[in-house]
Amino acid sequence: xxxxxxxxxxxxxxxxxxxxKLNHIFISHIHxxxxxxxxxxxxxFQLLGRTNDLNIYAPGELKxxxxxxxxxxxxxxxxxxxxxxxxxxxxxxxxxDEWLEVHSIPLKHRIPTCGFLFREIQQxxxxxxxxxxxxxxxxxxxxxxxKGKDLKISHDMVIPNCELTYAxxxxxxxxxxxxxxxxxxxxxxxxxxxxxxHEATFSGEDEILASETSHSTSFxxxxxxxxxxxxxxxxxxxxxxxxxxxxxxxxxxxxxPETYPANDGDIFLVNRxxxxxS
Amino acid sequence: xxxxxxxxxxxxxxxxxxxxKLNHIFISHIHxxxxxxxxxxxxxFQLLGRTNDLNIYAPGELKxxxxxxxxxxxxxxxxxxxxxxxxxxxxxxxxxDEWLEVHSIPLKHRIPTCGFLFREIQQxxxxxxxxxxxxxxxxxxxxxxxKGKDLKISHDMVIPNCELTYAxxxxxxxxxxxxxxxxxxxxxxxxxxxxxxHEATFSGEDEILASETSHSTSFxxxxxxxxxxxxxxxxxxxxxxxxxxxxxxxxxxxxxPETYPANDGDIFLVNRxxxxxS
Numbered sequence: 392x393x394x395x396x397x398x399x400x401x402x403x404x405x406x407x408x409x410x411x412k413l414n415h416i417f418i419s420h421i422h423x424x425x426x427x428x429x430x431x432x433x434x435x436f437q438l439l440g441r442t443n444d445l446n447i448y449a450p451g452e453l454k455x456x457x458x459x460x461x462x463x464x465x466x467x468x469x470x471x472x473x474x475x476x477x478x479x480x481x482x483x484x485x486x487x488d489e490w491l492e493v494h495s496i497p498l499k500h501r502i503p504t505c506g507f508l509f510r511e512i513q514q515x516x517x518x519x520x521x522x523x524x525x526x527x528x529x530x531x532x533x534x535x536x537x538k539g540k541d542l543k544i545s546h547d548m549v550i551p552n553c554e555l556t557y558a559x560x561x562x563x564x565x566x567x568x569x570x571x572x573x574x575x576x577x578x579x580x581x582x583x584x585x586x587x588x589h590e591a592t593f594s595g596e597d598e599i600l601a602s603e604t605s606h607s608t609s610f611x612x613x614x615x616x617x618x619x620x621x622x623x624x625x626x627x628x629x630x631x632x633x634x635x636x637x638x639x640x641x642x643x644x645x646x647x648p649e650t651y652p653a654n655d656g657d658i659f660l661v662n663r664x665x666x667x668x669s
Numbered sequence: 670x671x672x673x674x675x676x677x678x679x680x681x682x683x684x685x686x687x688x689x690k691l692n693h694i695f696i697s698h699i700h701x702x703x704x705x706x707x708x709x710x711x712x713x714f715q716l717l718g719r720t721n722d723l724n725i726y727a728p729g730e731l732k733x734x735x736x737x738x739x740x741x742x743x744x745x746x747x748x749x750x751x752x753x754x755x756x757x758x759x760x761x762x763x764x765x766d767e768w769l770e771v772h773s774i775p776l777k778h779r780i781p782t783c784g785f786l787f788r789e790i791q792q793x794x795x796x797x798x799x800x801x802x803x804x805x806x807x808x809x810x811x812x813x814x815x816k817g818k819d820l821k822i823s824h825d826m827v828i829p830n831c832e833l834t835y836a837x838x839x840x841x842x843x844x845x846x847x848x849x850x851x852x853x854x855x856x857x858x859x860x861x862x863x864x865x866x867h868e869a870t871f872s873g874e875d876e877i878l879a880s881e882t883s884h885s886t887s888f889x890x891x892x893x894x895x896x897x898x899x900x901x902x903x904x905x906x907x908x909x910x911x912x913x914x915x916x917x918x919x920x921x922x923x924x925x926p927e928t929y930p931a932n933d934g935d936i937f938l939v940n941r942x943x944x945x946x947s
Binding site (some may be wrong): 464 | 675699701702705706708709712730734737742
């Protein structure tokens with residue numbers, strides 16, 4: 392989960408999300424609208440009998456806040472909260488397992504803030520069943536083929552890997568950029584994400600206000616999407632001054648047509664596709 | 670406002686409540702589900718430009734929590750938060766203006782907790798227009814009539830007050846009792862309220878659990894309503910273990926037929942009626 396504003400646990404219940412599945416929370420910065428849902432969520436974890444560790448990747452200052460919470464509301468918590476403090480100097484790998492890696496990306500806000508890049512790990516290749524039936528490779532060879540090696544079947548005959556395996560899945564990536572002023576140096580860091588969430592607190596007309604409060608306009612969000620080579624842009628974190636947000640989406644689409652607004656409960660699927668070789 | 674659980678400001682917006690009208694918050698006790706909405710609400714007040722004092726009637730420990738909030742999230746708050754600490758020895762008058770008085774009523778929970786009794790102030794009597802036209806009382810006499818005095822129009826003729834004024838409005842009252850174990854000593858304190866909210870966390874079948882956690886069953890809530898002479902009972906604060914709460918209402922109605930469940934957004938009107946004299 393990324394950020395945890397007030398009412399998060401209520402929304403999780405509404406959308407029938409299983410609380411027990413949540414083991415990693417990424418907090419961009421310590422402003423109320425990004426963390427005021429933590430206390431209630433932690434209390435619900437306790438009430439539901441959680442014992443699994445909970446990992447929180449967040450500015451180090453969160454520790455004091457969690458300690459305060461524990462002291463006042465949950466001195467007998469039955470699970471560990473492990474806080475992994477973020478850094479702000481450069482992009483940094485903060486999580487990696489077999490399937491996914493997560494990098495923190497320093498942003499430009501009024502207080503220390505990071506965005507996050509979620510990227511799949513390139514998995515081993517899938518061998519074609521016909522190739523196994525035909526060449527009957529031994530276990531050692533199978534492991535090598537899956538890693539991309541060709542198969543030597545005699546001293547003068549080699550089957551190229553591309554005949555043995557399916558084209559690999561492309562790794563998918565999602566970048567979450569909020570809250571931040573227009574900050575083009577992140578373009579390199581987010582590496583053409585399949586999906587980019589970028590805050591668009593203000594309309595282009597309110598660019599001065601955006602600059603003063605270290606937020607972005609919808610134009611600026613679209614600019615980042617375009618320059619980074621993102622495939623799709625979601626904008627959100629809209630100022631409550633705008634009663635309707637369609638025009639913010641329209642603004643962004645002038646620069647980056649594949650722009651969509653973030654509404655409560657929206658699901659954006661990123662389909663798996665196979666690499667194409669020329 | 671009474672208590673402020675997570676998501677309160679979201680609900681206030683949903684029901685189009687004007688934030689600026691909220692000047693007094695009554696907090697029964699320092700458990701998360703009764704106060705985790707405070708931080709977000711205070712931040713929204715600040716964002717909306719509030720400068721009016723905010724009065725919070727709450728256990729004294731809230732001060733440390735508000736101080737922590739200010740230090741970490743709102744060091745530049747533009748309005749004062751005045752905390753009025755509750756007492757736990759006896760029923761106590763904690764607020765009074767021209768129209769309303771509020772008493773705190775100590776309850777029986779795992780931590781210091783108070784319920785609240787809201788009662789209108791008996792207003793001056795309304796003089797009948799016909800009486801003014803007929804007897805033409807002077808200003809001084811009018812003030813006296815409004816206070817219930819008879820009108821002396823000559824040395825041997827007195828017009829009784831009941832001929833000069835309408836029957837007075839009955840004062841209305843609302844008692845809020847949550848969270849608490851079954852605690853019959855409050856019956857005297859709540860003084861036959863027109864409307865009683867009483868927690869009913871558990872079903873009668875789970876009476877042991879209610880006792881262990883210092884909560885009440887729906888039977889117990891109904892018992893308090895009946896013995897106190899309440900006119901209408903609202904039950905709520907239901908345990909999430911019950912998927913449907915109709916049977917809790919049915920239980921309570923066996924003892925106190927005028928029982929209704931508290932649902933989000935419900936409005937319970939208490940109509941003004943005039944006193945009847947025999």
